[in-house]
Amino acid sequence: MTKNQTLIVGGGLSGLALAAQLHAAGHPFTLFEARDRLGGRIMTLEDAGHAFDMGPAWFWPGQDRMQRLASELGVPVFEQFAQGDAVYEDETGKLHRGTGFASMAGSYRLAGGMSALIEGLAQGLPSGAIHLNANVTKIAQGKLHLSDGRGFEGDHIALALPPRIAAEIPCEDAGFDAARATMAAIPTWMAGHAKCVATYDRPFWREAGFSGDMASRRGPLAEVHDASSMGGEIGALFGFLGVPAEARRNAGDALKRAAVDQLARCFGDQASTPRSVFLVDWAQEAATATPKDAEPLYSHPRYGKPLALNGLWHGTLIFGGSEVAPEYGGFLEGALAAAEDVAQTILAAKASG
Ligand SMILES: Cc1cc2nc3c(=O)[nH]c(=O)nc-3n(C[C@H](O)[C@H](O)[C@H](O)COP(=O)(O)OP(=O)(O)OC[C@H]3O[C@@H](n4cnc5c(N)ncnc54)[C@H](O)[C@@H]3O)c2cc1C
Numbered sequence: 001m002t003k004n005q006t007l008i009v010g011g012g013l014s015g016l017a018l019a020a021q022l023h024a025a026g027h028p029f030t031l032f033e034a035r036d037r038l039g040g041r042i043m044t045l046e047d048a049g050h051a052f053d054m055g056p057a058w059f060w061p062g063q064d065r066m067q068r069l070a071s072e073l074g075v076p077v078f079e080q081f082a083q084g085d086a087v088y089e090d091e092t093g094k095l096h097r098g099t100g101f102a103s104m105a106g107s108y109r110l111a112g113g114m115s116a117l118i119e120g121l122a123q124g125l126p127s128g129a130i131h132l133n134a135n136v137t138k139i140a141q142g143k144l145h146l147s148d149g150r151g152f153e154g155d156h157i158a159l160a161l162p163p164r165i166a167a168e169i170p171c172e173d174a175g176f177d178a179a180r181a182t183m184a185a186i187p188t189w190m191a192g193h194a195k196c197v198a199t200y201d202r203p204f205w206r207e208a209g210f211s212g213d214m215a216s217r218r219g220p221l222a223e224v225h226d227a228s229s230m231g232g233e234i235g236a237l238f239g240f241l242g243v244p245a246e247a248r249r250n251a252g253d254a255l256k257r258a259a260v261d262q263l264a265r266c267f268g269d270q271a272s273t274p275r276s277v278f279l280v281d282w283a284q285e286a287a288t289a290t291p292k293d294a295e296p297l298y299s300h301p302r303y304g305k306p307l308a309l310n311g312l313w314h315g316t317l318i319f320g321g322s323e324v325a326p327e328y329g330g331f332l333e334g335a336l337a338a339a340e341d342v343a344q345t346i347l348a349a350k351a352s353g
Contacts, residue, residue: 002028006346007144007154009136009169012040013114013332014321015160016121017069017339023125025347030152031125032134032144034287038122040161041190041288042332044113047199047276050229051113052236054195054280056332057227058107063333065340067108073120076111080104081226084206086213087266093218095266103213104225111230114332139171141313156349158342160320162188163309164290175312182308184292186323187301189330191293194241194248194281196221196259198274203228203235205267212237214266219243220258224266237263237271245283245294252279303329315349318342 006022008015011033022029037043041055058080059066070077082105088096110116122130131146138145143153159166167183203226205212212226214237222242228235239259241248248255256277264272283289305324320342325334 003142003153003155005029005154006156006158007152008032008158008160008320009139009144009166010040010160010321011035011038011130011132012160012321012335013042013117013121014335014339015040015158016118016125017336018158018160018320018342019125019129020121021339021343022346025343027347027350029129030154031130032136032146032152033130033132034135036133038130038132039115039118041282042114042118043280044115045197045278047236048234050199050234051111051115052197052199052227052238052278053109053113053115054197054278055190055282056114057109057238058104059332060107063328063331065336066333069117069121069336070110073117075116075120076230077108078111078230080107080109081203081206081228081232082106082211082213084209084211086211086215089214089216089218089262089266091217093265103211109230136169139169139176139317140173142316156316156318156346157313158318158320158346160339160342162186162191162288162321162323163319164188164191164292164323165287166319166321168290173313176317179308179312182306184290186303186306187297188289188293188323189297189300189303190282191289192245192283192296194243194245194255194279194283195238196241196256196277196279197227197236197238198260198263198271199276200235200237200270200274203232204270205235205237206232208268210267212267214239216242216262216266219262220255221262224263234275237267239263241281244296245281248281249284252281255279300330303334315345318345
């Protein structure tokens, strides 16, 4: 195995996009992903052959890298369904119907879900260069080790993962140690959230003039949107849970039942018989969230790469991942912006010898 390669830690959108750019430039890489699947915070589940996003579902106008990648990979883009009335459930359970709140109108979704990007990127890469179940448990200058004891060497290491997760990787280097507090202070976007999706034979709420948007002060879902398939063949509603991470622990089934009851309160009896109910609690995923992420973020942080994370190991340790992106930090677009930035840095270092 060549030492003249980049070791990429993390097989989310950022790590895979970086791998694709290095590969296209003829620069070797090996990518290590701790989970048994690629995608990281991108996770799409299926019902009746249709895709439902349990992590990110949207991108927005002006996020050109996302638009371009979807187009290059031939993944159809469609607009979030938002026509009709929204529902507001107040703390007493009283329902108010109207327009203008909780709508994600104008955002875009992907047919096949966000995982279509992950599959498309992975297909273009040499499969031997991608290691799943490859938890990086130690790094040092120019090398890393996996939990199974295997070691790999490279001329650059790119950490394409949330900085707060990177801060937990053991490393004996004093420079890395000095940067740890900076890494740990960067919150991971959406890591403390949980998302619930209920699927239905058809989007029946649309027939009653509802958009599927709902905001609630009663819960357990705090914010709901239509998540139906592109052509409306299968209906789906998804909601972010408003219940704190600690109270969600081991409460999955009860929360699913309470979420379905709430959907029936807000959209009518037909909502009480979903085809499937999925719930993913990101706060319980060790490769995404730390205990610090249990406290939800109420506004989007100002992201970017702090000075302390630059120039480590003579510039051979490079932070990637959406949270350190030069723009759109925390978002999918940021994951792509970070990949672009890291690829340029590595390829420029190669070019200058
Ligand atoms: C519920 C939810 C909803 C969201 N909604 C949106 C949205 O609608 N639009 C939007 O733009 N963004 C949204 N986001 C944010 C979006 O998901 C992220 O910006 C994006 O996925 C980040 O990609 P990434 O590759 O930088 O990081 P990640 O996807 O976190 O990838 C990091 C990877 O590193 C791996 N890893 C961790 N530790 C190790 C280790 N020690 N060794 C090896 N591998 C390791 C992880 O398993 C993971 O695969 C949402 C996120 C969540 C959780």
